Amino acid sequence: MxxxxxxxxxxxxxxxxxxxxxxxxxxxxxxxxxxxxxxxxxxxxxxxxxxxxxxxxxxxxxxxxxxxxxxxxxxxxxxxxxxxxxxxxxxxxxxxxxxxxxxxxxxxxxxxxxxxxxxxxxxxxxxxxxxxxxxxxxxxxxxxxxxxxxxxxxxxxxxxxxxxxxxxxxxxxxxxxxxxxxxxxxxxxxxxxxNQVAFVADRSYVERLDPATTKILHSFEECQQSKRAFGENFVEEELLSNVMEPTTTLVEQVGEKYVVVTPPNTTLTTEELDHSFDLPYERAPHPRYRGKGDIPAWEMIKHSINIHRGCFGGCAFCTISAHQGKFINSRSERSILAEVEKVTKMPDFKGYLSDVGAPSANMYLMGGKNKDACRKCRRPSCLHPKLCPNLDNNHRPLLALYEKIRSVKGIKKAFIGSGIRYDLFDDSPYLATVVKHHTSGRLKVAPEHTEDHVLNLMRKPSFSMFEQLNRDFKSICEREGLRYQLIPYFISSHPGCRECDMKALSERVLGRLHFDLEQVQDLTPTPMTLSSVMFYTGENPYTGEKVFVARSQEDKRRQKSYFFRDNRTANAPQRGGNRGNKGAERSTKSGAKAGAGTKSGTRKFQYKPIKK
Structure with missing residues (x-):
């Protein structure tokens, strides 16, 4: 019901x-x-x-x-x-x-x-x-x-x-x-x-907080006056949100009011996460939508299995670690296999799981070897600038899970549709297993760029690792007699990326490696990401170094044009869409009108705040 x-x-x-x-x-x-x-x-x-x-x-x-x-x-x-x-x-x-x-x-x-x-x-x-x-x-x-x-x-x-x-x-x-x-x-x-809530309080409440466990951020007004102050706030927020056992309350003044953010909770236990997934869902859209057409998001995930939450990649442009946290919260094999059984009983299931994944496909059951070291750590990423020596990146529990899923009656194939972090590979046969048993013909990975200075700002590994992955992938396909494709994701207009960097990317990926790119996108700076802070401030908030930013829509169009073989001149018309949606860049007339009126071609949206 x-x-x-x-x-x-x-x-x-x-x-x-x-x-x-x-x-x-x-x-x-x-x-x-x-x-x-x-x-x-x-x-x-x-x-x-x-x-x-x-x-x-x-x-x-x-x-x-x-x-x-x-x-x-x-x-x-x-x-x-x-x-x-x-x-x-x-x-x-x-x-x-x-x-x-x-x-x-x-x-x-x-x-x-x-x-x-x-x-x-x-x-x-x-x-x-x-x-x-x-x-x-x-x-x-x-x-x-x-x-x-x-x-x-x-x-x-x-x-x-x-x-x-x-x-x-x-x-x-x-x-x-x-x-x-x-x-x-x-x-x-x-x-x-x-814990893990925010609310508006008055000065008297803030004055009663314990100074030892309270961090006063720059006020909203100070951030408006100083981009450096805004960047400093972000650094504090990101570092404190990546603590294993957080205790610090954040306070930010806005006019005469104070926004108080209590510390995040520790990660859910496996039992708590299993309980969330084991509840009696109908596993379907509400009947009110009958006759109104398919819901695309449902059609995409209805035969998929989410095996864990969280991501310790810490990519600068991604909101997942900011929302789900960097500590991996894995479901038990029992809960996962029980859900697989439920999917096999769906009337339209044909034997193919569209995805056995998570924010990153291959972080199941991973974490620090020494938990005491993790308790002291505030790194936003366990992978950048290099793999943390305390990280247990053993893929064998995940491979064992894949094998059990393959053995479930009614499963013909269980695909991995989520992105794989190839900079996380160990000496296990993970890549070979995924290519042989869990690829629909297209394996998705996200190098995002080719130039090291841009990749460093993105918190992504060197492109040489992708080139090695490409060689390994081709070798496995050749050995297994498979004609599969490696599908790389790339981003243009990220802070630090100039037009010359996009030209270098084009020459390296389209030219030397002979890829035809389809999974590409222009950066959208979303709130509470390092990329959005660099986009707004024009500097790296961790170092204070100036960062080039392609701000205008024309600059962004020129950068994106380098993704396409017949469009590698800066003045060529734009083609293609956002990641995962080839038609996403096509606009309506109202959308075109919405781009008018501000210095960067954006529309002003304003809502009147409610007095409390």
Whole structure:
């Protein structure tokens, strides 16, 4: 049975009240890959009555926000599985014509800055009902951040949204604690003791915090006046978020208010993660979408298995480690194999798992050999600038898991669709096993660039490692009689990358290595990433060194043109799309208009903050 989405469904359950109502910018798919379903099922397992309002209409009389009334405990809000601005706009600020998280792939079913808009509406309609916001959009906007789409710094989304509490990172453990703290009504004192939350406080509260475990960041106003101050804030945030056993509370002043961010939780235990995946999901879109077309995101993942969370790669442009953390949180073999069995029983399953993966495919059960050394470490990456000597990169447990998955009745092939970190390989036959048993014909990896100074800013390994991988891949394919392709991902316009660097990439990859590139993208600077900080400040916040930035849309177009054989002159027309979506760069007329009006061709988006 699905969680209810309408008053009719609520009445059919015989409920006379709802404890928690969740609002999400995605279609409701009852599956562990979708946040609203996970949070809803977790709270349901704790005995709460939970309803979901997917993709509420924010343009009309707001009946979607009032149809279920007020919940007994709180409203939960998420923009969805993706940041709404990344979902809506290409890297050159053109409006996308589709949305993978909507029935029929249709665009226009969520607003820009969806989490903020939903919170504002709920606080206006129900000023006395607590609003708790979470998900990746809120998580990466919990403090002052650079907003690429309006080309300016924005304060914590708590200030603009009016939300009472923000849960950052993966929220399973936290949301259960929040619900328990609200059983008898909103209790700020209890809620502020919970780890991994952010909230707005006054000066008197901040003055009572323990100085030994509190870090006062530069204020929002100081960051507006000084790009160096903004960069320093980021360094503190990133280093403190990568501590194994964090204890530091962050405080950032915004006007007369203070945004307080409590320390992140330790990683979920295997038992906690298994519980999240083992809940009684329907593993399907809600029946309300019948006849409205396929939901592309669901079609892509419905026959896939997620084996772990977290990533210790620490890539400068990636939000995964900022949101999920750098410490790997692996599921048990029992839980994984049980899910494989469930997938084999799906009526449309033909024997092929589309992906057995995670943020990075080959980090299952990996971590530090000496945990005491990990407790002292604050490195954002365990792989850059070189592989940490304390890292246990043993691939054999993962190979054993693959073998067990292959032996499950009904499995013809289990593909690895997630990106593989080839700089993590050990002396095991991992690559040969993946090529022989787990490749659909195309193996995806992400060298991202060829030039060392750009790769260093990206926190990626030397391109020579990719060249060695290419040789090994060809050798394995030749030995096994396979005609498979290696598919590399590349990024243009990353801070530090000049047009001459793109020319060098083109000559090396298209020329010497003879690749035809399809998985390419222009950088989108997303909040709370090192790349976005360098893009905004023009310097590396860790060293203070100046960094070249291709800011204008023309500069970015010229850089991207080098990805294509018939388009290696700077003035040639742009072709191709964003990573994984060949049509993503095609814009609508409204998208073209949205690019006008600011110095960098971006549109200004502004929402009035709610006074608290």
């Amino acid at each position: 699905f969680l209810p989405t309408t008053i009719k469904e609520v009445r059919a359950l015989g409920w006379d009240y709802i404890d928690v109502i969740l609002f999400t910018g995605d279609a409701y798919i009852d599956h562990p890959a979708f946040g609203a379903a996970v949070i809803g099922r977790l709270l349901e397992a704790e005995g709460y009555r939970v309803a979901i309002v997917p993709q509420p209409n924010w343009r009309d009389d707001l009946r979607d926000f009032t149809k279920l009334g007020a919940p007994r405990l709180f409203f939960g809000v998420s923009a969805g599985a993706m940041d709404s601005m990344v979902n809506h706009y290409t890297a050159n600020i053109r409006l996308r014509s589709n949305d993978a998280y909507t029935a029929g792939g249709k665009a226009g079913f969520r607003p820009d800055y969806a989490a903020t808009v939903y919170c504002q509406i709920l606080k206006r309609l129900y000023p006395h009902v607590p609003v708790v916001v979470g998900g990746i959009e809120a998580s990466l906007r919990r403090l002052t951040h650079y907003d690429y789409w309006s080309d300016c710094l924005k304060p914590s989304m708590l200030i603009e949204s009016g939300a009472d509490l923000l849960i950052y990172g993966m929220g399973e453990r936290v949301v259960q604690q929040v619900a328990r703290a609200m059983r008898n009504g909103y209790n700020a004192k209890l809620l502020r003791k919970i």
